[in-house]
Amino acid sequence: MSASLSNLKPIVKLFLAERRRGLLLGAALSATTVAAGIALLGLSGWFITATGIAGLSAAAIATFDVFMPSAGIRLLALGRTASRYAERLTTHDATLSVLAALRERLFRGWAAPGAARELARRPARLLFRLTGDIDALDSLYLRVLVPAAVAIAAALAVSIALGLMNPLFGLAVGATLLGAGLGIPLFAGRRATKHARRRTYGIEALRARTIDLVAGQTDLLMAGRLAAQRAAIAEADRYASDADDRLNRIEAGVTFGFGLTTTALLVGSLLSVAALAGSGAISASAATLAVLIAFASVEPFGALRRGAMELGRTLLAARRISPRLSADDEILGNREPQNGSAFRLNGVSAGYETETPVLHGIDLDMAAGSTLALIGTSGAGKSTLLSLLAAEIRQSRGSVECLDATLLTQRTELFQDSLRGNLQLANPEAKDAALNEALAAAGLLQDVAALPHGLDTRLAEGGMGLSGGQSRRLALARLFLRDTPLWLFDEPTEGLDGATARDVMNRLAEKAKGRSLVIATHIRREAAIADVIAVMEDGRVTEVSRRGEAAFEKALNRLRPD
Template identity: 70%
Template sequence: MTSFPRDIKPVVRLFMQTRSKELLLGAGLSAATVTAGIALLGLSGWFITATALAGLSVTVAATFDVFAPSASIRFLAILRTAARYGERLTTHNATLAVLAALRERLFRGWASAGAARALLNRPARLLFRLTADIDALDSLYLRVLVPAAVAVGTALVASVTLGLMHPLFGVLFGLCLVLVGLGLPLAAGRLALKHARRRTYGIETIRSRTIDLVAGQTDLLMANRLAAQQQAIAAADAYTASADDRLNRIETGVSFGFGLVSTALLVAALLISATLMQTGTITAPIAALGVLVAFAATEPFAALRRGAMEFGRTMLAAKRIAPRLSAVQADFTPTAPAHELAFALQNVAVAHDAAALPALWDVTLELRRGEHMALVGSSGAGKSTLLSLLAGELPLASGMAVALDATLLTQRTELFQDTLRGNLVLAAPDADDDRLRDALAAAGLIADVDALPSGLDTPLGEGGMGLSGGQSRRLALARLFLRDTPLWLLDEPTEGLDGRTARDVLHRLALKAEGRALVIATHIRREAALADLIAVIDGGRITEVSRRGEAAFEKTLGRLRPD
């Protein structure tokens, strides 16, 4: 609990930066709704009682004004209805807009260089942060901040109203209402904090284990671990159900407590009003007004019950999201090199998180603009790490690195469950159909796309399902062609393709890369044959650099895996 202000501050700041006027308006409308409801109930009680008493005397009945109170009651009823509608519309619209902005900010943050790599092996965590954790934050405004502010305001209004009947009555009622009305939710929130967190962890575990079961069922079956994974899911479900049960018990206790307190306050208000009426301090209609105001004033505090139950989940979500909101995003992008160079590395060292040894060390290498380089070496030698460094996805541990703006095509073809157009415009959001078709034609995929009934609007399944391996790679290549950067970085671009498709892809790549700097990490001869230079990397160090026409170049090329 000691970190509560620190955890919640970035979230509240984002709320206010995004829709501050709507959020404040929603809180004001919520207060107006409750105030109008209290006034309506109190005035109605006064009017009914006063009318009944006026009917006992013909003289009083003839002079009693029924129009002003009835008009006021009608006005308050309309005001309460309109304020309630406006409050729901405003608060929910503002909250959803804030959550959308928060989700976008987190997505962009996790798509940045360092964060994306850190979460690569735990996608379930990213999914949970972007869905459940952000959804939990709607309780912060709707069920905690607004109800608490409205409840305190209501207590103040009730205290002033009852204080006009008798000052001590108003002060004591207001103090009791605030102390008990806020004390119960706070106590319930502290009791529910641990169980709400357990429930959140349980749901996250269920989701993660279920994803593992669905995505890895073949591997689990081969390892004879399918039943064990199902049992693990059942255990997480039982853990979550236990936390739910404890939360339900606490909520039941809070509901009973609120009922008891409301009854006690109402009885006290009734007795005090009756005493004041007997002593002649107030009239019977005023006594009825006071009792009904006291009754209505307890209602907003009961609304805090739900917020108390959600408090632990909300605070946990804020704690996990706040560091990403307040952290300064690291910029790993190398600065631009001298005019004639595409990149230059000088005594560079790079280390992965938690790695005992650096992935690259003492690397000195450069490439001129328009030249093509093949980066060769065994698996784990550091080829992909070097490409990630040039792409700005990894920070330097030491040394100097400068590079042009680069686009990286990784080994895996990352396609999404979207249309062909949607997958292409990720690389160029402003590209029109002509430009998209030119890129597809350059990648050798335009004939396949034209043969599809919906063309560019053809939907793809998860991971690009619906396309063959060669078509998926060509689509990724078309996306690369849409990125008009002076430096292209390719990590084994034709791995897994048949020889004919691979040679066609490389031919098209060579045509589009004309005049552009190109680095291909490879261990295949056909890919390295595009290069003007070959750099050999071993154990994170550059051991040899040779240029086309030199004997070392042909010797290194001959050692690579044939087509």
């Protein structure tokens, strides 16, 4: 539990850094609301009792001031309503603003090279966690921190107020409130933590398996696994439902515990004030005031009930998120090579997180301004080597020196935005002239100019609205906007027809003059522009040949023809 609570520190620091004034104001308004509610109930009880007693005597009626107490009741009622409204506005506005900042910060973090690679490999699971975990953190402020602080402050205030009537009475009420009022939620929170986590895991599994069923129902049907997938979904639903049932039982126990506490406190207060009133220490109206204040003081602790139930979910979200907030994001990068090299690899082994190395003992270098083709069967490690040069992963052994690089992956990643917006991902400051120049270099300017809205044309999700060739050209134009000395390509023309592919390669060769290129490919037309060919097998470079050598032509002949 202590380790889980430590994960909350960076979250709380972010909350305070983003909206300190709003969060503190919201807590103050919440305390004001609770204090006004307790005072309103106590004053109303006192006023009714005092009025009734005064009515027994004509002399008392003449001297009893009804205006001040009634004015106080109106003030407290209006103040409670106003503070409640302002508190809801302030706390929710501050919380939503902080969560928006947190969401932006985390998504920016997941857009960093290493994290982006992990996100691309497990998108559904990580996106569920990012969205669900951030939503879970709204309970931290609204249902845990503020209610706990307000409840403790109310208990202390009530203890002091009742202590003015009788110190022992005030101490007993305060101890009961703090002991039972905090003890019950803490005990329930500890019991609920495991089940809240199980519920979260169950819902994640339910969502992921349902998506797999919808997206892959044809494949599942062909493989005869449709019934098994439905059974897996039902199992995840049962798992989450069982956790929900356990949480409901714990919540019912919390409600019962608070009911017992309220009853015990009320009975104890009645006996105490009866004894005090009987001894003449306090008046009957003061006794009513004391009982009602003690009774109302339990209400702030009742607000902790929901927070206790969601504490496990909140702690799990904090555990997942806090590592990215507790320290500055590490920026991956490679040392710049010397002696006119584009990159230099010495004894390099590398792989992805939690996996065995994909690359083993690679020694390879390339002169600046030249072009290298990486060839080999699928799974040989070509894409991993490109990720290493692009500083998306780190080496586990050896040294890597490489110029600043831009990587064009096999997949064309386009977004539901305008053409301009998709291009400016590479260079947010690029003006229309630079965008048109990049489009012209990629052979897409005429197609864009023919569109009714030009650069403002909106694309659907995944770049729908463009053909495969146009999408690839748009991705190429986006790369042209990245002014880096080294460009990395992973099968740049895969899936394009021959004429389009040859045009793309010609434009790429023309635009890349003076730059260094590395191309991972299975196709002859892509390797034909290279000065050097490196053959990869099982994560190792087994052969390096240069243009003009017999081995170079032999390597070209191994590739798929245009």
